[in-house]
Amino acid sequence: MKKILVLYYSRSGNTEKMAKAVAEGAQSTSGIGVELNFHIDVSDLNDYDAILIGAPTYRKEIPVDFKNLFEEAEKQNINLKGKIGAAFGSYGWSGEAPKLVLDLMQKFEMLLTEPPILAKYAPDQAAIESCKNLGKRISESLINQA
Numbered sequence: 001m002k003k004i005l006v007l008y009y010s011r012s013g014n015t016e017k018m019a020k021a022v023a024e025g026a027q028s029t030s031g032i033g034v035e036l037n038f039h040i041d042v043s044d045l046n047d048y049d050a051i052l053i054g055a056p057t058y059r060k061e062i063p064v065d066f067k068n069l070f071e072e073a074e075k076q077n078i079n080l081k082g083k084i085g086a087a088f089g090s091y092g093w094s095g096e097a098p099k100l101v102l103d104l105m106q107k108f109e110m111l112l113t114e115p116p117i118l119a120k121y122a123p124d125q126a127a128i129e130s131c132k133n134l135g136k137r138i139s140e141s142l143i144n145q146a
Ligand SMILES: Cc1cc2nc3c(=O)[nH]c(=O)nc-3n(C[C@H](O)[C@H](O)[C@H](O)COP(=O)(O)O)c2cc1C
Pocket: 009, 010, 011, 012, 013, 014, 015, 016, 056, 057, 058, 059, 060, 061, 090, 091, 092, 093, 094, 095, 096, 120, 121, 122
């Protein structure tokens, strides 16, 4: 079974709401495994066909856990080439993090789903729907790949 990881960081719950909506959208397609988590061991990245990362922007940066994750993946030669990648996140005024996540994914030659989804502070209903659609689109594309 193809598997999707929805990995997120969230301090005040805004990106978490987005992550839950992405996972819900992904689960609407039967026959795809979906895991929603805020931590992953780098070697477990191998298990997933799509990696969707929720990254809020703090101090114009991506959360350090994700920086470390990709650094470690590079050190350990984890092959992410050809896996689907996407990013989303809440922000307040500049919102760099999701784009920075996509830049990292691109270095690993992942297949990027663009543009990233951004929500200013708490996601409104339109942002939640965009997140659900993102999850749904990606799980449908995995079904079509199978
Ligand atoms: C200390 C601090 C630094 C922040 N830095 C930025 C920033 O550089 N750019 C930005 O767009 N938002 C910034 N924000 C706003 C957060 O991205 C925003 O509150 C977001 O909703 C947090 O998402 P979360 O609830 O998923 O953690 C900052 C917030 C705090 C508390």
